[in-house]
């Protein structure tokens with residue numbers, strides 16, 4: 001008998017769907033159920049969703065490069081030359097020559113000896129941290145760090161201690177208390193926080209890391225291309241900051257997909273040998289790598305354009321009366337998940353796409369509209385959005 005038939009005929013199979021439905025009903029009751037909705041991008045800022053054309057403030061394509069002709073052309077040429085898929089892990093036969101070009105460019109941008117490209121940001125963080133630390137080691141992590149930094153930290157099976165958001169004093173107290181019982185230690189933080197848009201206090205964290213003989217790792221998914229003259233959060237503090245492990249993604253301002261670690265040569269060589277998400281995962285397609293190289297060309301050529309998303313975010317925050325924006329991300333915290341859903345519906349009726357962000361992505365009671373500003377958002381639309389949020393959402 002075909003195994004599929006046997007499973008379908010099994011009367012006990014019913015509990016599996018019952019369990020799934022019950023959990024979904026719980027999420028529904030708490031206004032926390034998520035659904036995928038078809039969202040077709042018509043250009044770099046407009047989308048069609050539920051049959052309506054909406055101006056999106058929820059894409060991370062800060063520089064509007066995902067639809068840029070130069071990136072499209074680079075991707076098409078790479079497909080013609082190298083084919084669609086890499087065909088194997090980079091450690092086997094999937095290491096097409098474009099990787100070397102991209103890694104050289106990333107290392108130059110980040111001012112490190114070397115860089116290594118990963119399949120995605122999640123894969124990078126889940127691979128890098130356990131490649132360097134293990135059971136005997138200590139990871140200090142900002143409580144609001146991205147889920148995949150947490151995943152990487154936990155995969156070490158070592159001691160993982162969260163410190164209060166951006167609270168260097170708390171991180172210091174934890175190091176003072178725990179450091180000497182561990183072989184190696186790592187401080188892990190987002191460079192730009194993905195749901196709050198604020199920057200990590202990198203100069204102070206770097207000093208702390210040196211003092212306690214710890215690595216400092218940043219996840220700069222939302223910094224590269226838009227902060228620090230396009231170089232990322234390491235370069236946004238007016239002083240040279242020593243960050244041992246600069247991780248970031250190619251999926252936000254760079255407009256494509258994938259991620260990287262920029263670090264010293266020996267560390268990158270070790271990552272090639274130890275990062276399981278690199279070793280046991282197929283290399284990125286050549287088209288994506290070629291597009292990332294084209295994106296870096298554009299960013300390096302035009303730093304004024306790279307600064308535009310943050311300028312737009314600052315203008316919006318000023319109009320609404322929010323604290324000054326430090327990055328292209330501006331949170332508008334409304335509190336309950338229900339209020340976030342209602343606010344997003346209100347904005348959608350006015351032609352804006354702003355996806356509500358609810359727990360567990362953000363802490364309980366801090367559900368929010370997370371706005372991401374891009375270089376090409378028209379100023380009159382930013383003004384109209386600010387007015388709506390100020391008068392119809394925050395004034396409630």
Ligand SMILES: Cc1ncc(COP(=O)(O)O)c(C=O)c1O
Nearest residue numbers: 120121122146194219221249251
């Ligand atoms: C801070 C941060 N790190 C990592 C990731 C994951 O990157 P990727 O989408 O490439 O897996 C994201 C979001 O996607 C992010 O916001």
